[in-house]
Structure formats: structure tokens, C-alpha cells
Amino acid sequence: AQSVSQHNHHVILSEAASLELGCNYSYGGTVNLFWYVQYPGQHLQLLLKYFSGDPLVKGIKGFEAEFIKSKFSFNLRKPSVQWSDTAEYFCAVGPLRNTDKLIFGTGTRLQVFP
Amino acid sequence: GAGVSQSPSNKVTEKGKDVELRCDPISGHTALYWYRQSLGQGLEFLIYFQGNSAPDKSGLPSDRFSAERTGGSVSTLTIQRTQQEDSAVYLCASSFGTGYNSPLHFGNGTRLTVT
Numbered sequence: 001a002q003s004v005s006q007h008n009h010h011v012i013l014s015e016a017a018s019l020e021l022g023c024n025y026s027y028g029g030t031v032n033l034f035w036y037v038q039y040p041g042q043h044l045q046l047l048l049k050y051f052s053g054d055p056l057v058k059g060i061k062g063f064e065a066e067f068i069k070s071k072f073s074f075n076l077r078k079p080s081v082q083w084s085d086t087a088e089y090f091c092a093v094g095p096l097r098n099t100d101k102l103i104f105g106t107g108t109r110l111q112v113f114p
Numbered sequence: 115g116a117g118v119s120q121s122p123s124n125k126v127t128e129k130g131k132d133v134e135l136r137c138d139p140i141s142g143h144t145a146l147y148w149y150r151q152s153l154g155q156g157l158e159f160l161i162y163f164q165g166n167s168a169p170d171k172s173g174l175p176s177d178r179f180s181a182e183r184t185g186g187s188v189s190t191l192t193i194q195r196t197q198q199e200d201s202a203v204y205l206c207a208s209s210f211g212t213g214y215n216s217p218l219h220f221g222n223g224t225r226l227t228v229t
Contacts, residue, residue: 006156034217043117044157044205046217090157101147101170102218106156 002027004093006105013081013112021076021108023065023091033074034092034102035065044090050074061085086112116140118221120206126227127196135191135224139208147209147218148181148191152202160204163189196228 003026013019025031035047048059055067065076074091088109094102119138127133139146148160159173163183174180178196183189193200203223210216 036218043222044207044218044220049217101159101162101173103159104149104157 002031002093002103004091004103004105006089006091006108008108009106010109011111013110015083015112015114016080017112019076019078019081019085019110021089021091021110023074023076023105025072025074025091025093027072027093032094033065033067034094035059035063035074035076036090036092036104037087038090038107039087047076047089081110081112083112083114086110118206118208118219120204120221120224122224123222124225124227126229129198129228130195132192132194133196133226135193135204135206135226137189137191137206137208137221139187139189139206140219141187143208143210143216143219144186145209146183146189147207148189149205149207150202151205151223155202157205160191193226196226198228201226201228 005024007022033050036044037047038044047063048057048065050057050067058064063078065074067074088107090107091105092102118140121136125133144165146163150158150160161174161181162170178194181189181191203225205220205223207218207220209218
């Protein structure tokens with residue numbers, strides 16, 4: 001069965017610090033990978049996604065993520081965080097078949113202090 | 115345009131009562147998901163509807179939980195004989211559904227509190 005692990009449960013940073021949130025998945029086939037973000041008081045929304053091609057994908061607000069197939073990882077990065085990046089971040093994996101469900105990790109709560 | 119709509123936004127119920135949570139997906143979206151978000155548990159998959167296929171119910175935690183989707187649109191999640199551990203935010207999401215070229219669109223959730 002597929003699974004997603006996010007090892008950082010709570011991350012606290014100062015503005016301008018660099019960010020890397022870990023995501024590892026378990027699935028024995030080709031996958032699609034996603035990062036979703038939930039800002040305080042808002043609903044979950046897509047941050048970025050990987051389907052195929054260039055393993056380094058760029059999303060909104062300066063975020064990027066790198067798919068490393070050999071490590072089953074899809075870590076999220078941002079060179080310089082802002083206070084407005086304070087949110088909960090969820091990694092998700094979904095197999096290619098459209099009859100299969102999207103599975104989310106437990107989330108990482110990011111707090112950025114000015 | 116209209117997003118995914120969930121109702122009620124908040125529900126407080128007594129232990130042992132039944133509750134129904136409603137989800138109106140985005141028009142034309144064939145895939146519909148229910149997730150449960152509990153503190154420290156992340157997003158727990160509950161059930162997935164895709165077009166006319168049989169739903170994937172593998173995430174439902176017990177037989178007290180059931181869901182249906184009428185006419186390929188509105189979905190209702192029913193929890194019978196609620197327990198305190200059912201307290202959580204129940205999220206509905208929909209997508210266009212052919213593979214994953216369409217991201218999930220989430221509703222604002224229903225916060226269920228069982229007293």
C-alpha cells in the first residue's frame with residue numbers, strides 16, 4: 001500500500017531563513033507527487049506538482065521541490081521564507097491510474113517569525 | 115466560480131447521535147474525496163468516488179461510517195452512533211478526475227465536535 005512520511009512535524013524559522021521540508025513515499029510504481037498548503041483559516045490548496053520530466057518543479061510563491069526517484073523523496077524547498085509562509089504543508093502521492101486515491105502525509109506546521 | 119461547498123461548517127452533537135455531512139463538488143468534477151483532519155493525524159483518507167466506478171471505501175474507519183454520491187454530484191458522509199474520537203474536521207475535495215492533471219479542490223470542511 002502506498003504511504004507518505006513527513007518527518008518534520010513542526011518547523012520554526014526566522015524570516016529570510018532557508019526552508020526544506022522532507023517528504024518520503026512508499027509505492028512500487030510510477031507516481032505523481034504533490035505539495036498542498038493550508039494557510040491559517042483557509043482551505044487546502046495546491047502548491048506544486050510533479051508528473052514527469054524535469055525532477056525539479058517550481059510552484060507558487062517561490063517554492064520548489066525536487067523528485068529524487070532513488071530516494072523516494074520529494075522535498076519542498078524555499079531559499080528565503082517570509083512571515084506569510086506560515087502555514088501547514090502536506091505532501092501527497094497518487095499513482096498514475098485515475099481510479100486510485102491520493103494519499104497525504106501527516107503535514108508539517110511551519111511558523112515563520114519576523 | 116463556485117468552489118467545493120460543505121455544510122454545515124460546524125456541527126456539535128451528542129455521543130451516540132447520527133450526523134450527516136454534505137459536500138457539493140465543483141460542477142463537472144468526476145472525482146470526489148472525503149478526508150478527515152485531526153490534530154496530529156494529518157489528512158486521513160476516508161472514501162473516494164470516481165465517476166460511475168464503485169467507490170474506494172478502504173479508508174472508512176468503521177462500519178459506523180458510510181458515504182454516498184447521488185447522481186455523480188452531491189455527496190453525503192454519514193456517521194452513525196457518533197463517538198468522541200470522531201471529533202475532527204471532515205474535508206471534501208473534488209477534481210476533474212482524468213489522472214491527476216487536475217488538482218484537488220478542497221472545501222472549507224465541517225468541524226464535528228462530539229460531546
